[in-house]
Amino acid sequence: MADRVELMEAALDVYPEGLGLLDREERVVFWNRAAELITGYAGAEIIGRQLPETLEVLTAGRDNEMHGGPRNGPQPGRGSLVHAQHKLGHDVPAIARRVVLRDGLGARIGTAAAFHLAELMNSLPHGNSSEADEVRQSRAELKDRLENEYELFARERVPLAVLWVMVDQAVELRKTHGAGASETMLEKVERALANGLLPGEEVGRWADDEFLVLSHEGSPEILHRHAKTLAGLARTADFHWWGDRISLTVSVGAARCEPGEPLAGFLERAREAMHDSAHAGGNHVTLSSPQRRQPCSQS
Numbered sequence: 001m002a003d004r005v006e007l008m009e010a011a012l013d014v015y016p017e018g019l020g021l022l023d024r025e026e027r028v029v030f031w032n033r034a035a036e037l038i039t040g041y042a043g044a045e046i047i048g049r050q051l052p053e054t055l056e057v058l059t060a061g062r063d064n065e066m067h068g069g070p071r072n073g074p075q076p077g078r079g080s081l082v083h084a085q086h087k088l089g090h091d092v093p094a095i096a097r098r099v100v101l102r103d104g105l106g107a108r109i110g111t112a113a114a115f116h117l118a119e120l121m122n123s124l125p126h127g128n129s130s131e132a133d134e135v136r137q138s139r140a141e142l143k144d145r146l147e148n149e150y151e152l153f154a155r156e157r158v159p160l161a162v163l164w165v166m167v168d169q170a171v172e173l174r175k176t177h178g179a180g181a182s183e184t185m186l187e188k189v190e191r192a193l194a195n196g197l198l199p200g201e202e203v204g205r206w207a208d209d210e211f212l213v214l215s216h217e218g219s220p221e222i223l224h225r226h227a228k229t230l231a232g233l234a235r236t237a238d239f240h241w242w243g244d245r246i247s248l249t250v251s252v253g254a255a256r257c258e259p260g261e262p263l264a265g266f267l268e269r270a271r272e273a274m275h276d277s278a279h280a281g282g283n284h285v286t287l288s289s290p291q292r293r294q295p296c297s298q299s
Contacts, residue, residue, distance in 0.1 A: 165274070
């Protein structure tokens with residue numbers, strides 16, 4: 001039984017949402033790592049005590065009911081937007097859900113609260129998209145991976161970087177040769193990018209003509225070189241359509257996440273860097289940082 005409890009606590013501790021369990025006197029009995037990250041309050045500071053007033057909004061939402069203990073799981077729901085206060089004093093907009101826990105006889109035994117930063121619910125920046133099913137699915141999978149990687153970066157400082165890749169010829173090819181030619185070409189580019197990935201990296205469609213590469217490169221110089229390598233692989237991907245040979249180039253924006261930087265802001269820097277590359281004529285890599293951007297031609 002003790003092993004099962006330890007296993008459950010370990011699973012909840014690495015859950016990406018903030019989780020807090022309160023007893024019937026509203027004292028905190030469990031506070032996971034995500035909750036620590038979001039609020040700034042360590043479990044050692046808060047377990048055994050009532051929530052600080054600045055965090056009470058996290059458990060003040062509309063009640064759902066959970067009977068018979070946690071085995072039934074929380075009721076579905078997106079939660080409510082609340083504004084808690086971080087330990088350091090700044091505002092923390094969060095999406096919070098509250099579940100009242102009851103035993104088999106209906107007696108209230110406590111409360112469970114789940115919450116995450118509201119910015120993670122907002123649409124992350126992405127390019128123009130026809131919302132084809134495969135693009136939607138790919139972006140949803142990448143978004144989940146991004147949010148998990150971002151939380152790991154914020155908690156443990158595991159490096160997080162993104163390469164935002166746009167295929168320069170995709171729009172024109174769609175106009176001149178049709179959507180089938182464009183999709184076939186994009187699949188070829190994605191395979192070329194995938195062949196150049198480093199261990200632990202992932203590539204996927206983020207919009208009609210755009211890809212994201214999730215990376216863990218901690219050095220700007222290495223990230224820049226890696227982006228140039230991937231751009232070169234895309235450029236050498238030979239593409240023919242009904243006898244027409246079409247040269248391929250990509251515009252790439254590279255960015256590394258900085259401590260304290262919101263996920264949406266980090267992605268926006270990568271997108272701006274990609275647009276800088278496109279405005280420079282395409283076939284470029286632009287490295288973004290909070291201080292400056294460096295365009296580098298892919299000749």
